[in-house]
Amino acid sequence: xxxxxxxxxxxxxxxxxxxxxxxxxxxxxxxxxxxxxxxxxxxxxxxxxxxxxxxxxxxxxxxxxxxxxxxxxxxxxxxxxxxxxxxxxxxxxxxxxxxxxxxxxxxxxxxxxxxxxxxxxxxxxxxxxxxxxxxxxxxxxxxxxxxxxxxxxxxxxxxxxxxxxxxxxxxxxxxxxxxxxxxxxxxxxxxxxxxxxxxxxxxxxxxxxxxxxxxxxxxxxxxxxxxxxxxxxxxxxxxxxxxxxxxxxxxxxxxxxxxxxxxxxxxxxxxxxxxxxxxxxxxxxxxxxxxxxxxxxxxxxxxxxxxxxxx
Ligand code: ADP
Ligand code: MG
Numbered sequence: 201x202x203x204x205x206x207x208x209x210x211x212x213x214x215x216x217x218x219x220x221x222x223x224x225x226x227x228x229x230x231x232x233x234x235x236x237x238x239x240x241x242x243x244x245x246x247x248x249x250x251x252x253x254x255x256x257x258x259x260x261x262x263x264x265x266x267x268x269x270x271x272x273x274x275x276x277x278x279x280x281x282x283x284x285x286x287x288x289x290x291x292x293x294x295x296x297x298x299x300x301x302x303x304x305x306x307x308x309x310x311x312x313x314x315x316x317x318x319x320x321x322x323x324x325x326x327x328x329x330x331x332x333x334x335x336x337x338x339x340x341x342x343x344x345x346x347x348x349x350x351x352x353x354x355x356x357x358x359x360x361x362x363x364x365x366x367x368x369x370x371x372x373x374x375x376x377x378x379x380x381x382x383x384x385x386x387x388x389x390x391x392x393x394x395x396x397x398x399x400x401x402x403x404x405x406x407x408x409x410x411x412x413x414x415x416x417x418x419x420x421x422x423x424x425x426x427x428x429x430x431x432x433x434x435x436x437x438x439x440x441x442x443x444x445x446x447x448x449x450x451x452x453x454x455x456x457x458x459x460x461x462x463x464x465x466x467x468x469x470x471x472x473x474x475x476x477x478x479x480x481x482x483x484x485x486x487x488x489x490x491x492x493x494x495x496x497x498x499x500x501x502x503x504x505x506x507x508x509x510x511x
Contacts, residue, residue, distance in 0.1 A: 209329045212274060212304035213354065218504040219301045222361065223250025223350055224370035225505065226302055230345050231378050232292035233299075234258035235385065236279065237343065240401070244389045249364030250371050251350055259342040262314035265321040269331040271310065272323070274300045288495045292460060295504065299345075303331075305357070306350045312343040372396065376415045377461040380454055380488055383408050412439060412488060416452055420445060420486055427489065434493050441486030443478040452486035458495055462509050467491070 206214075220226055227250065234242055237260025247253040263271055270276045277296035280286050286294060302308060307326035313319065320339025324332045326348075351358035361367060368391050375389050375397065383402040390396060402411040405426075413421035423445040429436045441452065455467050475485045499510040 207329070208274065209304055212300045215274070215297050215504075216301035216305045217357075219298060220305060220350075221505075222370060223254055223367050224374045226250065226254050226306070226347050226350060227256070227371045228374050228505070229293070229298035229302065230254065230256040230347070231374070233345070234260055234343065235378070235382060236291045236293055237261045239342065239385060241386045242388070244375060244387065245393075246368060246371055246389070246391045248392070249361075249367030251361060251364065251367060253346065253348050254350070254371070255344065255346040257342065257344040259340065262317065262320075262341050262343055263310070263312040264314045265317065265334050268310060268312065268321060268323045268334055272299050272303050272308075272325050272331050286501060289500060290458065290495050292506070294501075297504070302347055305354050306352065307348040309346045309348075310343065311337045311339045313339040313341050315341055317341075377454060379411065379415055381456045381459050381461060381490070383411060409439075416454075416486070416488065420452060424486070424488075433497075434491065436489060436491050438487065438489035440489070443475065443485070445486055446479050446483035447486055448482075448484065450484045452488075453484065454488045456490045457498060457509055458492055459490075460500065460506065460509070463507050464509060466511065 219229065227244070227246070231242065231244070234256055237258060239258035239260035241259045243257040245253065245255040275296045277294060279291040279294045280289055299308070303325040307324070309322060309324045311320055311322035313321070320337045321334040322337040322339070323334050351361065372389070375387065379387050379397070379399055386401045387397060387399045388395065397414070399411055399414065402408045409421055420441055421439070423442045424439040425442065427436060427438050427440055453468070453471070455462060455464065457464070471485060471487060471489070479485060497511065500506055502508045502510050
């Protein structure tokens with residue numbers, strides 16, 4: 201066999217293999233894009249566990265008509281333009297891969313109106329290479345991305361989807377993590393037209409604690425201590441559950457590094473050690489912690505879905 205260049209559709213589907221594991225991965229990428237666009241209000245609509253539809257509407261900066269098709273191309277991004285930018289990236293996205301990957305395995309529509317535009321525009325893509333020409337749509341400033349029929353053209357992957365309820369649970373978990381790390385953003389999540397969370401903007405400690413209680417349960421908040429420490433360029437804030445509130449599962453453990461939810465061995469080990477003397481073996485602590493440090497001290501370009509970081 202001679203060497204040949206893969207069709208770009210297939211390249212995108214291969215990339216989707218890393219970035220899109222299930223509907224929740226789509227929700228993650230779309231939410232991160234909305235947050236990067238400075239959204240203050242997010243409307244999330246999910247149908248059939250995200251298999252039928254995931255739609256996120258934001259009131260962020262919007263996308264210019266001329267950029268809509270570009271947003272769906274591979275390696276196109278407005279977030280970085282040099283290695284220097286990459287090394288100190290503060291946006292949640294930067295790879296320019298999410299939208300083309302998702303579009304290669306679903307039917308995707310983006311409608312958007314940029315701040316300075318007097319009109320919204322919409323393009324469609326899905327399962328093929330070409331993006332439709334923009335058509336005018338009624339749209340407030342901001343962006344709405346709808347992803348229908350995930351994996352419709354990749355049956356082998358569709359087979360691995362779980363029941364709607366299970367897939368929705370993953371989306372709900374994702375929305376919780378986003379909500380815990382973006383107090384200044386209002387979030388409304390609906391599943392099959394039913395409201396699951398309606399979280400108003402949480403300014404100030406009292407409202408933040410109210411949001412944490414809504415997401416992690418009132419018992420956690422009632423038995424948590426606030427943390428606020430800053431040493432040598434590192435700042436750690438959040439809430440740690442008292443040892444009496446320990447759990448059998450690690451389901452109430454949230455660690456954010458510079459606003460990004462991460463699963464990091466170093467960090468979980470540090471927390472486990474901190475609790476070592478007060479927790480019975482096998483019990484899991486509950487915590488919501490935010491570590492802030494110089495972005496150049498963290499490498500976020502470790503994993504395509506950015507679940508991991510390197511210090
Ligand atoms: P990345 O987020 O890594 O840049 P994506 O494929 O997720 O790559 O998105 C490509 C580009 O599309 C982004 O850089 C951004 O300019 C634009 N974009 C995507 N979603 C939104 C949104 N909700 N609001 C504004 N711009 C968006
Ligand atoms: Mg992105």
